[in-house]
């Protein structure tokens with residue numbers, strides 16, 4: 381029997397353009413902390429080893445500090461860890477796995493799967509790696525890694541790979557697609573017993589065998605991921621494959637839609653988003669629809685500014701502009717402007733009534749004016 385942790389897509393060193401410096405540092409740190417948590421889970425669940433199925437690092441160009449901190453974290457994992465080069469960190473001429481920072485500081489419990497030569501990692505248990513040696517492989521690396529394998533009774537084989545399965549990919553012309561049927565034949569013939577995959581950041585079981593899986597990213601990286609934030613605890617023998625997802629993530633990517641048609645909606649909006657106890661580690665994308673007056677839009681802008689201060693980031697949604705803003709008289713009653721100020725508001729209101737870019741700019745200017753005047757009051 382084999383009992384191990386299957387993970388991948390750590391993406392150490394990943395950056396996001398919408399982060400402020402502080403949020404970026406928290407995001408980076410969370411990925412190092414995940415290594416420590418995976419080590420604790422390995423101990424707690426008596427896993428014999430950990431396989432990391434590619435994209436351990438975001439690129440081969442991550443800075444020295446990222447490599448050093450990763451290796452420091454890996455040294456503390458109480459079991460052997462096997463790293464597979466993926467499409468983000470391929471084993472090419474410039475690979476970080478071949479640079480002195482990595483080779484000289486690599487702890488003894490860490491090994492890079494550089495070839496598909498079966499590697500015995502426990503009595504009767506072999507790993508078969510399918511490493512990426514370039515960013516654009518021209519064949520199915522899993523088929524290549526398993527082609528020459530013969531069934532050996534009493535021996536379990538875990539294939540460690542990275543990439544898209546043909547059953548899930550929208551791009552049938554990609555020569556590197558992993559053919560599910562071909563691996564299922566290897567399973568049926570007992571040439572291999574499990575396919576540990578990375579690349580897809582969503583927790584996914586593919587086909588009906590339960591032996592072909594993506595663990596997903598242990599810390600999420602984007603909005604379109606389904607159930608990211610886990611590693612898989614796999615218990616495997618010839619007759620049985622039991623897999624349990626174990627939660628790791630501390631971050632979240634949330635996409636939320638709100639309909640805003642007045643002050644009551646704005647109250648509920650602010651209350652709901654204020655409620656999240658994990659704001660500093662949540663990236664929030666808002667889809668806002670509805671119709672607000674200028675004064676209400678000013679309230680919304682104030683609320684958004686407040687959210688941007690508290691959340692990790694609130695990147696702009698493409699749909700945020702579906703919010704309609706319509707000036708009404710009450711918006712300006714309290715401005716108490718005269719002379720030049722009153723004339724400017726009158727002109728902006730005229731322009732705000734148009735639907736073009738000028739209208740949008742005029743409405744934004746009026747909202748800002750209302751907001752500033754309220755702040756002064």
Ligand SMILES: [Mn+2]
Pocket residue numbers: 389391434435468579580
């Ligand atoms: Mn990845």
